Amino acid sequence: MNAPFVPPVCAEPPVKRGQREVFCGLTSIVWLHRKIQDAFFLVVGSRTCAHLIQSAAGVMIFAEPRFATAILEERDLAGLADIDEELDRAASRLLERRQDIKLLFLVASCPSEVIKIDLVRAAARLDKRLGANVRVLSYSGSGVETTFTQGEDSCLAALVPELPAEPASAAPSLLVVGALADVVEDQFARLFAELGLADVRFLPMRRAGAMPAVGPNTFVLLAQPFLAETARVLETRGAKRLDAPFPLGGEGTTLWLKAAADAFGVSSRRFEDVTAPGRARAETAVARHAPKLAGKRIFFFPDSQLEIPLARFLSRELGAQPIEVAQPYIHRGLLAEELALLPEGLRLSEGPDVETQLDRCRAERPDLTVCGLGLANPLEAEGLTTKWSIELLFTPIQGYEQAGDLAELFARPLVRRSRLEV
Amino acid sequence: MRLTLWTYEGPPHIGAMRVATAMRGLHYVLHAPQGDTYADLLFTMIERRGERPPVTYTTFQARDLGGDTAELFKTSARDAYERFQPQAMIVGASCTAELIQDDPGGLARALDLPIPVIALELPAYQKQENWGAAETFYRLVRGLSGQKRERASRARPIANLLGPTALGFRHRDDVVEVTKLLESLGVDIGVTAPLGATPADLTLLGEADFNVVLYPEVALPAARHLEKTHGQPFTKTVPIGVGATRDFIAEVAGLTGRGAEETGEASRLPWWSRSVDSTYLTGKRVFIFGDATHALAAERIAREELAFDVVGLGTYSREFARELRERAKAHGLEALISDDYLEVEAAIAAARPDLVLGTQMERHIAKRLRIPCAVISAPTHVQDFPARYSPQMGPEGANVIFDAWIHPLMMGLEEHLIAMFREDSEFHDAAGPSHLGAPQAAAPAAEVPSPPSGTSKPDAAAPIWRQDAEKELKKIPFFVRGKARNNTESFARARGLATITVETLYDAKAHYGR
Ligand code: SF4
Numbered sequence: 001m002n003a004p005f006v007p008p009v010c011a012e013p014p015v016k017r018g019q020r021e022v023f024c025g026l027t028s029i030v031w032l033h034r035k036i037q038d039a040f041f042l043v044v045g046s047r048t049c050a051h052l053i054q055s056a057a058g059v060m061i062f063a064e065p066r067f068a069t070a071i072l073e074e075r076d077l078a079g080l081a082d083i084d085e086e087l088d089r090a091a092s093r094l095l096e097r098r099q100d101i102k103l104l105f106l107v108a109s110c111p112s113e114v115i116k117i118d119l120v121r122a123a124a125r126l127d128k129r130l131g132a133n134v135r136v137l138s139y140s141g142s143g144v145e146t147t148f149t150q151g152e153d154s155c156l157a158a159l160v161p162e163l164p165a166e167p168a169s170a171a172p173s174l175l176v177v178g179a180l181a182d183v184v185e186d187q188f189a190r191l192f193a194e195l196g197l198a199d200v201r202f203l204p205m206r207r208a209g210a211m212p213a214v215g216p217n218t219f220v221l222l223a224q225p226f227l228a229e230t231a232r233v234l235e236t237r238g239a240k241r242l243d244a245p246f247p248l249g250g251e252g253t254t255l256w257l258k259a260a261a262d263a264f265g266v267s268s269r270r271f272e273d274v275t276a277p278g279r280a281r282a283e284t285a286v287a288r289h290a291p292k293l294a295g296k297r298i299f300f301f302p303d304s305q306l307e308i309p310l311a312r313f314l315s316r317e318l319g320a321q322p323i324e325v326a327q328p329y330i331h332r333g334l335l336a337e338e339l340a341l342l343p344e345g346l347r348l349s350e351g352p353d354v355e356t357q358l359d360r361c362r363a364e365r366p367d368l369t370v371c372g373l374g375l376a377n378p379l380e381a382e383g384l385t386t387k388w389s390i391e392l393l394f395t396p397i398q399g400y401e402q403a404g405d406l407a408e409l410f411a412r413p414l415v416r417r418s419r420l421e422v
Numbered sequence: 423m424r425l426t427l428w429t430y431e432g433p434p435h436i437g438a439m440r441v442a443t444a445m446r447g448l449h450y451v452l453h454a455p456q457g458d459t460y461a462d463l464l465f466t467m468i469e470r471r472g473e474r475p476p477v478t479y480t481t482f483q484a485r486d487l488g489g490d491t492a493e494l495f496k497t498s499a500r501d502a503y504e505r506f507q508p509q510a511m512i513v514g515a516s517c518t519a520e521l522i523q524d525d526p527g528g529l530a531r532a533l534d535l536p537i538p539v540i541a542l543e544l545p546a547y548q549k550q551e552n553w554g555a556a557e558t559f560y561r562l563v564r565g566l567s568g569q570k571r572e573r574a575s576r577a578r579p580i581a582n583l584l585g586p587t588a589l590g591f592r593h594r595d596d597v598v599e600v601t602k603l604l605e606s607l608g609v610d611i612g613v614t615a616p617l618g619a620t621p622a623d624l625t626l627l628g629e630a631d632f633n634v635v636l637y638p639e640v641a642l643p644a645a646r647h648l649e650k651t652h653g654q655p656f657t658k659t660v661p662i663g664v665g666a667t668r669d670f671i672a673e674v675a676g677l678t679g680r681g682a683e684e685t686g687e688a689s690r691l692p693w694w695s696r697s698v699d700s701t702y703l704t705g706k707r708v709f710i711f712g713d714a715t716h717a718l719a720a721e722r723i724a725r726e727e728l729a730f731d732v733v734g735l736g737t738y739s740r741e742f743a744r745e746l747r748e749r750a751k752a753h754g755l756e757a758l759i760s761d762d763y764l765e766v767e768a769a770i771a772a773a774r775p776d777l778v779l780g781t782q783m784e785r786h787i788a789k790r791l792r793i794p795c796a797v798i799s800a801p802t803h804v805q806d807f808p809a810r811y812s813p814q815m816g817p818e819g820a821n822v823i824f825d826a827w828i829h830p831l832m833m834g835l836e837e838h839l840i841a842m843f844r845e846d847s848e849f850h851d852a853a854g855p856s857h858l859g860a861p862q863a864a865a866p867a868a869e870v871p872s873p874p875s876g877t878s879k880p881d882a883a884a885p886i887w888r889q890d891a892e893k894e895l896k897k898i899p900f901f902v903r904g905k906a907r908n909n910t911e912s913f914a915r916a917r918g919l920a921t922i923t924v925e926t927l928y929d930a931k932a933h934y935g936r
Contacts, residue, residue, distance in 0.1 A: 024457020143457030374462030381472030
């Protein structure tokens with residue numbers, strides 16, 4: 001599986017430093033707080049940080065959220081307030097309201113980092129003070145350090161030192177890393193069980209008390225492409241990372257499962273048998289949308305870090321033609337297998353200047369533009385068809401059973417545009 | 423540090439963005455990290471704008487800190503000028519950039535751009551969105567409106583409309599409605615700003631005879647400046663509601679020295695409210711919370727124009743706390759001045775109103791407490807930008823308000839039938855208003871949960887309900903049940919009763935029914 005990295009043919013656009021149009025890592029709290037059901041995320045930041053999460057969460061205000069912001073005020077900046085005391089007070093008020101919280105994350109922001117509030121130390125102190133009932137950890141979701149989904153990487157990396165250690169004598173286990181919808185996680189767990197992998201764990205875990213153990217016999221399979229730091233710290237704990245494309249689309253899911261199956265010595269016969277029904281279902285479901293997407297020219301603005309795997313899925317399984325694929329940053333190590341599957345002739349770009357990228361997009365007039373929420377309506381108003389990418393993080397899209405849904409997410413804007421007569 | 427779950431207002435630079443986005447030909451260069459670009463979606467998604475806000479963010483990263491962030495700002499500002507060719511530019515810092523103290527104003531001046539560049543100082547750790555909008559508008563007006571000039575006397579006086587911004591609650595339609603109203607009063611409109619104005623338009627502000635302040639939260643500092651510098655008086659009444667519109671017309675008549683004869687169409691609200699079907703609205707208990715302008719307007723409408731009982735009045739606009747406190751006091755209430763969502767939630771739960779008039783935040787609270795709700799103020803969401811014409815101001819605004827507030831409530835006759843046949847399988851009290859469809863019908867008996875612990879004042883003397891009394895209470899339709907519960911409890915408390923029996927319930931009913 002560990003194919004050497006062959007860069008696809010791509011004319012990289014001229015590098016010009018310019019405005020980036022992408023959320024910061026705090027945004028990932030929106031899905032992480034639903035995933036870890038007894039965790040609370042306390043951002044130490046400004047009113048802007050509070051407003052960002054609230055705006056990104058948008059319509060998700062159903063239940064009382066398990067996140068909040070400790071907004072820094074003038075007296076905190078002037079050093080008039082004791083940050084420790086202030087944090088203690090905020091944490092106590094939260095935990096009083098929510099006795100069910102077992103894991104508290106202190107999340108650093110740009111302001112807390114610029115004024116150098118040491119949240120690592122603060123978390124350790126609070127952790128001690130609150131006793132065995134509540135674990136307190138910290139990580140950075142700041143916009144000067146992280147973009148959008150990188151916030152999840154930062155959060156999971158902070159969890160790694162907390163995972164119980166497993167001795168070298170333990171039986172091999174698989175650790176699937178990256179927040180997945182519960183339904184997707186359950187599907188994967190069933191597939192792995194059928195493949196005969198006895199011990200499969202997931203990070204993030206659904207409850208703080210169920211942290212998966214890790215050791216030299218742990219194989220790590222990343223379910224999301226933006227988890228470079230998490231992968232790195234897992235490796236420092238002895239775990240071995242499996243190289244694979246990501247489980248988007250039928251092909252991606254098969255190759256992803258295969259990486260694990262090979263590591264565990266599952267026979268190809270068994271692998272065939274176990275995956276055949278899923279592969280067939282994915283193929284049928286995806287094929288239904290292929291006529292709508294075949295030959296369509298697709299342009300990606302940088303947003304979720306899923307752009308490269310998505311471009312691979314759209315081109316190989318739906319016959320679409322990605323023309324520019326941009327990511328906030330490109331981690332070539334983790335994406336090696338994906339990059340090798342990309343078609344020739346597309347343009348890859350890393351953290352481009354939004355203005356010049358808009359110029360390229362307008363010049364290309366793609367059939368479908370994948371972009372963030374800030375750009376979607378303005379581009380639609382210019383007559384372009386768009387797919388807003390944040391939905392890709394809030395929708396179950398991985399695995400065989402979701403491959404059709406994933407294709408549909410891209411087909412829908414095209415269908416809609418063709419149906420509207422106004 | 424202030425613990426915040428949800429915020430009513432964004433940081434002050436969001437206010438500046440609301441002004442910049444409302445205008446044309448103005449560009450805002452904001453020194454900010456990449457995550458702050460989220461603000462674009464407020465305008466493109468919530469308000470469905472078809473254009474990006476005219477904002478360039480410098481998006482500095484950790485590696486820029488301590489190095490060349492100032493240079494980055496200058497490059498961004500220069501590039502933005504060249505690309506967008508604005509008539510004027512505003513520059514400033516977001517919360518993070520404020521800490522690195524690069525002085526965007528000074529840096530921009532050093533670029534020597536051939537257009538007016540106005541520096542904004544918006545202290546992100548002290549102030550909030552509306553203040554930011556007001557300050558930005560004031561700076562623009564001060565910077566561009568020029569010197570006082572001679573105004574020729576005209577047959578038809580001219581007024582500027584001040585205050586409407588992007589993302590404002592119904593600002594788009596209020597402008598149309600008030601323009602119509604003023605024209606019917608023989609007044610022509612000079613400049614409407616910020617919404618739709620260019621920097622060049624702002625240089626014409628001084629031509630008008632007076633200013634109309636639509637939204638004091640945004641326009642007051644600018645209006646005061648124009649009064650001082652250009653000798654233009656400004657209106658103090660915000661024409662939301664029939665009574666306020668009448669007062670506004672009188673105020674305009676006073677300013678123009680003409681008669682107060684309105685030639686436009688009158689609102690239907692007075693007759694709709696007097697018609698017998700509306701009898702059932704009498705004494706409905708409403709809780710009002712919003713920005714100061716809309717909360718004050720709603721209070722008056724509720725009391726004078728719909729004969730509701732106002733059981734709670736509050737605002738998150740601290741700048742206008744005094745006015746609101748006075749009004750509340752005049753009507754025997756204590757105003758809730760807070761931007762703490764939890765505090766507002768506790769107050770609503772404690773007041774057990776029949777209807778909540780609030781912001782999107784209160785809509786969520788009301789949903790959770792299963793109380794009908796209508797939105798009257800920002801913060802807004804996508805459904806507060808309807809496709810149809812729906813102002814809040816002027817005669818049509820009053821019509822819109824009547825419909826919007828009455829819609830969530832049970833219809834009059836329906837309410838009676840439920841009271842009569844409360845054991846009926848369809849007409850039982852858990853069956854929500856019939857015109858609102860199934861989802862609400864599934865709501866269980868609308869018991870209002872007690873306020874979340876730790877946020878309300880502990881009420882040691884709360885009398886205990888005996889089971890039979892509690893059961894009897896449930897037979898009372900839910901829309902008056904909260905009131906019955908409150909009344910009974912205060913009745914019991916006043917008499918030092920520790921438990922409430924069926925007798926107490928009916929004693930209280932008789933007592934309050936007098
Ligand atoms: S970019 Fe920084 S300041 Fe802005 S919301 Fe994100 S963490 Fe907060």
